[in-house]
Amino acid sequence: MDDYLEKSPNAARMVKAAEYLVSAFCILVTQGQLNVSTSMVDDEGVDLVFHQRGSTATLAVQVKARMLSNTMAQRGRFQAFVRSQTFTPRNDLALLFVSVDDRRGQLDQAWLVPSVEFDKRKGGAASQGRYRFVASRKEGSQDQWARFRLRPLQLPEGILQHxxxxxxxxxxxxxxxxxxxxxxxxEHVWRHVGPPGTGLVTGIVDHSRGEDGRPRARLLDLV
Incomplete structure (x- = not known):
């Protein structure tokens, strides 16, 4: 658990609320093009899983949220820690560092960092089993994380691009x-009351049998 969570009994609740805020914001801004799932058991450092309508790809996201009322944020910096035990870089995993205006209940800034890029830039060995992320919140700053910094409305676009x-x-x-x-x-057909009306999708599934003799039931594509 991060130091930030240890210092405030309400912090864990607020961080979870921030995850829901990110989810709802991305769904609303993309008009439902994005959808979000959560893990029933969070033992791999994944908080949210994003997927796009009509696509088979998914993006797992570990969220690190901090509030603007936090002392570090008031000094113009964002700081968070990533546990080394749950961090394994892969192409379909990203780290989302997000500052939240907890007075207004809205997103302030975000850094969407592919886990492979974080692995390259995280520096030396983990301290106390954690990697530290520190970025400037100031516009125009050019630290190593500046290229990943996004305004709120850029966040859904960044996830869609991933x-x-x-x-x-x-x-x-x-x-x-x-x-x-x-x-x-x-094949599935569904009908909505009002727009977008009737929809049709064909799923292509791998039914090859594994070593245990059971079908894999692996989705290959949607048409």
Missing amino acids: LEDLDQAQLTAEDRLAGVDALGVD
């Missing part, structure tokens, strides 16, 4: 269909 990149990588991966010897096709 998902599109992941989707493209999946489609072009040479081993994507390796070992597939059985396919299933499932």
